[in-house]
Amino acid sequence: MTDPVLCLRDISKSYGPLQVLKGVSLDVYPGEVVALLGENGAGKSTLSGIIAGSRTPSEGSMTWLGQPYAPATPREAIDKGVVLIHQELQLLPQLSIAENVFIGRWPMKNGVVDRRQMVRRAQEQLARLNLHIPATRTVAGLSTANQQLIEIAKALALNAKLLILDEPTAALGGAETEALFEQVRKLRSEGVGIVYISHRMEEIKRITDRIVVLRDGERVQEFSDSATPVRTIVESMVGRPLDRLFPALPVPTDHPVLQVSGLSSPDNSFRDVTFDVRAGEILGIAGLVGAGRTELVRAISGADPISAGSIRLEGEELRLRDPADAIAKGIVMVPEDRKEQGLVVGHRIGENIIYANLDKLGGRWITPRVKRTFAEKAVAKFGVKGRAEQYASDLSGGNQQKVVIAKWLMRDPKVVVLDEPTRGIDVGARAGIYDIIVNLAKQGVAVIVVSSDLEEVLGVSNRILVLAQGKQAGILDCDQANDVSVMELATI
C-alpha cells in the first residue's frame, strides 16, 4: 500500500473550557474516499477546518506527503494542495466561470491578466470534469450541481491533491447527485484523496471506501466493510444513553388544535405534509439539515407562503398572508435564528417584548410606566435573568431565548412553534427552557418543537414527525421513537 498523503496524530481542539476535539488520528491515502460521519456538533467541521487551515489545533500534529504540516491560513493549505469545498458555494455569480476558477491567482503576462490563457486553462479543468460549458459564460443561472463542479474545477486548477467536500449533495437532486458521484469516482481513480462529509447514509455507503465516525469530538469507530448495516453505523454515531435533562412529558388531551393537511411549499422545500397537534401536546419535528423543517414551521406561522394544502386552527381554515395574521389567530413562532429573527439585539429587553405586543398596547399612550410594568411582568414570569431596561445584547444566549419566548407568551397563544429552541445554549439554561416548553403544554397549548438535536426532540416530544428531503417520512409515538428509528426515517 502507498503512503498516506495526510496523517493526523492526536489532534485536539479546545475553545476555553470546551473541548470539541479529543485526540483524533486519521490517515488519508491517495485515491480513496473517506467519510467523516457524526451528529451535529460531533466535531466534523472543526476537524475539516483544521485540515484546511481555517482553524489551528490546540494539540497534536499533522504531516502532508511525509512533511510536517501546520497551515496557519486556508491559503497555506491551498498552496500545499488541500482544498475545502464549503457547503455554501463561494462563487461570484456575476463573473465568468474562468474568472471564478482563477480568482486571486489570475495567470499574468507582462503585468496584465492573460485572459486567453485563463480561459484555456479553465476549459481544461472543466473538460476533466466532463463539463461541456464555455468557460466564458457567467456563473449566474448555472444549476447548483454545475456550480458545485465549478468549485471542484477551481480546486483542481490549484493542483489539489486532497479535497474535503462538506455536504456536497445537500442542495442536489437525485440525477445531479449521480453526476457528482461520477466525477468523484473519476478524481479518485486519478489519485486524489477525498474526505467526504455528509449526513446521508445511503450516499456515504455508495461513494466512500471507509467511514470514520466521530462522536463528541472523539473518533469512536471505523467501518471499511461496505456490508455494514446502516443501523450499526447510526448506533455508533448516536451511541450513548440519554440523560435526564428533560422534565416529565405532558399528557395531551384528545382535542386537536392545529390540523395541517397536504401542505406544500412553492419551492418544494416540503411536500404534502399532514399532521395535527392536540391541546397539551408537544409535537417534535426531526430531520436532517435541508429536510424542510424550518420551512414547514415558517409556513404554519405565516412567515412563508404555501402552494397547496390547508392549515386549520380549531376547525377554522386559516389564510395566512404574513406573520401578523398567524399571530392574530394565536399561532406564534420562536424563530431559528435568535439574533437575526427573534430579537433586535441592539435594543432593550423591554422594547423587544413590547414589539410583539404593540397591537395590544395600541391606541394607548405607551408611557414609560406602562412599558416597564408590561415588560417586567414578562421578565419575572419566565425567569429571565435581567431587567427590562437592559440591552438584549448583554444577555446570555439562554436568557435571550427566554426573552423571545416571553414576548409571545404574554399573548396567551394557542399554538407555539419553537424552531431550534436551544441552539447555542448551554446545558444549564437548556433545562430551564425545556421546563417552559413542557409547562406551556400542561396549560393546554399545542406546542411544536423543531430541532437538529435528536436527544432534544426525543426528550420533549409526545410524538415526532420525521421529514426527509421535504417529504413526510413518518410520525413516531414517543414510546416507539429512539435515535435509531428516527435516524432511519430521516436518512431514507
Place this chain on the structure above:
Amino acid sequence: MVALDINEHRLSSGAWLSKVKGAAGPLVGLLALCVFLSLSTDTFLSVRNGLNILDQITVLGIMAVGMTFVILIGGIDLSVGSALALAMMVMGWTANVAGLPLPVAIAFALIASAISGLIVGLLVTQFRVPAFIATLAMMSAARGVANMITDGQQIVGFPDWFMMLAIDRHFGILTATVFLMLAVVLAAWLFLRFRSEGRMLYAVGGNAEVARLAGINVPLVTIAVYVVSAVLAGLAGIVLAARLDSVQPSSGLGYELDTIAAVVIGGTSLSGGAGGIGGTLIGVLIIGVLRNGLNLLNVSPFLQQVIIGIVIVLAVGAETIRRRRA
C-alpha cells in the same frame, strides 16, 4: 409597596440618564459652540439673535423631523428638497394662477407632496427599489414637475396675512412659523416615544425581519414614513414661501443633504433603529447656530461649507468611537 416605589424611582432615573447619554455628545458640542460664539462676538448672545436663529432653522427643522423617521427605519430620503419645491409651486399656481383661496392652495400643495412620498413608498415596498435609488429618481422627477408648472418661472405676491406668518412675532417673541416647527417637533417626539406606531419605527429599523415575525406590517410602516417625510417637506416649503413671499421651482436645491446632516449630527444611526427627535433638534440647532455664528464672524460662505463638512465628520466620528468603546 414602598419598596416597589423606590425600585421604580431608581429605574426611571437610570432610564433618564441613559436617555440623555444618547444625545450627550451633540449637546456638549452645541453648548461649546454657543460659549465660543458668545465670547468671540458681541452680537451672538442676545435674545434678538436667538430668535433670528429660530426663524432661520424653521424649514430645516420641519424637514429634519421627517428625515428622522426615514432614517430610523433604516431608509434615506433624497427627494425632500424637490418635494419642498413641488409643494411651493403647486401652492403658488393654485393661488395666483388658478385663483383659489390660499388655504385651499396649501391643502393642494400638501397633497401633491404626499403623492410624491406615496410613490416613493410604493417603489420601495412593492417594487423593491432601494430607497436611495427610489428617492434619487423622485428628487429628479418632482423637481421636473415643479419646473413644468410655471415653465421655470417664479410666482410672487401672496396675501399679507401669509407673509406675516413668518414676520409677526406673537407675544413679542415667536412667529407662527416657529410655533409650527416647535409643534411639529413636539408632536413627533411624543409620537416616537409614546405611541405604539412610533415604537414600530424602531423595531423596523432595528431589524425588519424581527419586526415582520413579530407581526408588524413592515410595508405599511415604510410607506407611511415616506409619505410623512414628503408631507413635512411640503409643509417646510409653505413656510419657506411665507418667509420669501414668493415661490420658485429652484427652491430647496441641496436641502436633502443639510437635512440628512442635521439628523446624523443628532446621533440617529444611518443603519436604523437608534436615535430620536431630541438629537435631531440638537443637530438642527448646531447647523443653525454654526451658520449664524460664522456669518457674525464674517467667515466667507465657501469656508462655511468646509467647516460644516468638518463638523459632520467630527460629530459622527466621535459618536462611532464612543459607541465602540462602550
